[in-house]
Structures are given as structure tokens and as C-alpha cells.
Amino acid sequence: MDIKQLVDDLGKDWKQFREDNDKRLDALEKNQGVAEIEEKLEKIDSSIDEMVKAKQKAEEEAKLSAERIDQLEASLDSLGSPSNPDRKDLKEYEDVFDQYMRSFATFGGGKQADPEITRKLNQLAKSIPEYKDIQTTTGAAGGVAVPEVISRDIADQTRLLSPLRQLCKVVPVGTSDYKELVNIHGENSAWVGETGARSQTLTPQFRERAPTMGTLYAYPRATEESMDDVFFNVAAMLTDVSATEFAIAEATAFLSGNGTNRPTGMLNTAPTTDTDDASPARSAEAFEYVPLDTSSPTNAIDPDQLITLVYRLRAPYRLAASWIMNSVVTGEVRKLKDGQSQYLWAPGLQPGEPARLLGFPHVTIEAMDDVSAVNNHPIMFGNFRRGYLVVDRVGLRITVDDNITTPGYINWYIRKRVGGIILDNNAVKVGKYASS
Secondary structure, three states: OOHHHHHHHHHHHHHHHHHHHHHHHHHHHOOOOOHHHHHHHHHHHHHHHHHHHHHHHHHHHHHHHHHHHHHHHHHHHOOOEOOEOOOHHHHHHHHHHHHHHHHHHHOOOOOOOOHHHHHHHHHHHHOOHHHHOOOOOOOOOOOEEOOHHHHHHHHHHHHHHOHHHHHOEEEEEOOOOOOEEEEOOOOOOOOOOOOOOOOOOOOOOEEEEOOEEEEEEEOOEEEHHHHHOOOOOHHHHHHHHHHHHHHHHHHHHHHHOEOOOOOEOOOOOOOEOOOOOOOOOOOOOOOEEEEOOOOOOOOOOOHHHHHHHHHHOOHHHHOOOEEEEOHHHHHHHOOOEOOOOOEOEEOOOOOOOOOEEOOEEEEEOOOOOOOOOOOOOOEEEEOHHHHEEEEEEEEEEEEEOOOOOOOOEEEEEEEEEEEEEEOOOOOEEEEEOOOO
16 A cells, blocks of 8 residues: 555544544543443554554655665765775675575584585675674674675664664664763853953763663574575565564663663663752653653543643753654543644644654654553653664674574574663653652
8 A cells, every 4th residue: 555545544544533532522521431432443543553654664665765775876876986896795795695594404404504605604704894893702703794785674674663763863883882972061151241250161061871782683493495495585584584573672672671781771760750950960861750640531641741741841852852652552642632622643644744742753662651550651752862872783693593403494593782771861751650
């Protein structure tokens, strides 16, 4: 289904959702039953969710395609130049890598590659700058480098499946001790007359942020018979399985990772009521939360608290702020109206236009909490590009898992180094499902 058809269908479903929700609200005011209406709303809500996600995916795929074309054109413009020669080394490595993967079935019975092909692959890697430095002393050491074309495809698919990667600041790094400095605005200023004395202002205060890192891995699997088939697409197999597993694991880690051999998640340290101007300052690891009053008789979330959440975030951060919540919470938010009976949530009914809540982009992240338990954190609002840092240690590596006892199968261990940390804890606010 193309984007235009998705938009048309989305508009129809949204119109029907509003009509049925208005009936629900009227019935509640008259103390009438709403079970049948809510069942209908739930079905429409699921349909809207599917179409919003499909639209976002189609638009992101178009964006990725445009980026690929730009990269290709830039490469073609400079082919043969001393600074960027045609990368025959990468193409040769890709060809030998395919032979290496298939040799596990033809040579080692699923447990060992052909030694001669392995030797040639490692020799090629030593001459390729992108590959020769990616080994570390961590669990990511060993094995062979995954070709750039496959690594890029996995990265693109992970980005499609992991909206947090699209929202947060992502930095590729060549070392595990990467750090960033954040200005926490310790400088000051003053007014003075034309000839008045000037006193020295405070020095800007910087906070050092060092992401915690870990090895993220997946286990692609194939039969030995499939590897014998020349039409079997090794690259597609690695991409499809690895990207899905990476996206699921990353979403959880970026939100709640404990920092031990993995990223430190945004909610690893419980959000507090300390404001941005609190003295002493709030911990660098904690965001501020706003309570989402649970006492509303008609809705799980009080719409006024969402407005409070928006304006608790300072204006410079609001310029590029977004909402994140899971599908269940989104379904509750879609029912909300303001004091003029206008719905707070609206779908993007133009290509490239995101769904919006109170005028700000809304993104669905399934790893977020539900509103099913008091003290959960189901909603976040802020400038995530300034609020959270994701780092990718350059290079994917792959080895065969020789401990598998299932006959006829080959399992690979593919992994990469990923890190994350809160960058600026004033850039994001959290909605806590509590009365205070």
C-alpha cells in the first residue's frame, strides 16, 4: 500500500474514532454502559496504530533510499581520485566473506570454516582501514569483520525498527572511552552603565558524560543445505535476523539498561520531582517527572497534566521536542480532549507529516511502560537528541557457534559494541502514573 492510500485510510479511521469516542463520552455523562463502544474503539485504535507505523516505516525507507543515492552520487563523483579511489578491496572482501560463510557447510560440518578461505579473509582485513582496527579486548574480539555492505544494511534496518535511534543523538566511535562535555549553563551576566565597573562573570560549567557500553549480539541460524544453495542470500539472512534482534534489545537498553555491560537507560535512575533549577542540582542520571493524575472518571490520563508536562520543559528544548509512549498508552491519549472539546492527538494526514500530540510529534515505542500500575513511567516528552547519547563502536564481527548440537544447522554469533547515557537531563521530562 502506498503512502497516499495509507493517509486516506488513516483519515477515515480517525474520523470514525472521534465519532465513536464522542458517543462514549456522552454515554459516560448519562451513566450509560460503554462496553460495546469501547470494544469498537479498540478495534479502530489498532487499525490506526498499524497504519501510523506503516506510514512511518515507508517514509523512513524513502529517507534512507535518498541518503543512499546521495552517498552513491558522491562516490561516483570522486571515483579514481587519490582521496577516494574505487573500493575494490571492500568488494573483494565481500566475495570472500560469502565463500567463508558457505564453507562452514561444505568443509566443517557446521562448526568450522575452510582454513584457507579464513586465512585469505583475515589477510584482506589487515589491508582495509575500516576492518583492521575493530578488534577490542572485550567479548567482541575474535571472528571476522562483517562486510560494510551487510553492516550498513543491518544498521539501516535497525534504524527502521528502532525509533529511539531516529530520535536520539547517535555517534559512531572508534574507541570505548568516548566522552562528551555538556554545558550546564553555569555562566552568568549582568547589566552595567557605560563607564561602570565590570566584574568577572562565572565560568561556564561543563558536565562530562561517558556512555556505558556492552556487546549486543544475535544468533542468525540456517540449515547446512541452504548454505549449499548458490541462490541462498547470506546477506539478507544476516540482515533480517540481526536487525530485528538488535532493535528489540536496544529499545529496552536505551530506556532501562542498568549500565552493566550495556547502555545506561533513560529510566535506570528513577526520575525525581527536583526541577531544573533545584539546589543542589538533580543527579545527572535522573530526569524530572510530572505526575499524571489517576483520578479522572472518564480517562486513564488527565489531559491537563500533559499540558503541564509540555511547559515544564524549557522553551529552547521544546523547539525539537517529541512524545514517546507505547501503543496501549497512545490508545488512551487518542481519547483526550482539551477544554474546547478539541482532540489533543491527531494523525499526520500528509506525506512526511508525523502524528502529533498537542502539536508535537508523537512516536510509538513499545518498550515504554503501560498505565496499568501506579508509579509506572508511561510517557516521556523532550528533545531526545539533546537528552540521550547513543554510541556505536565501529564494526560488526561474526563467528560460528560451535557448541550447537542440533544436526544439520549452523548458528552464527554476530555482535557489535553499543553504548548509551543521558546527555542533558534538562532536555527530557517524564510523565509518572501517580497522583503526586
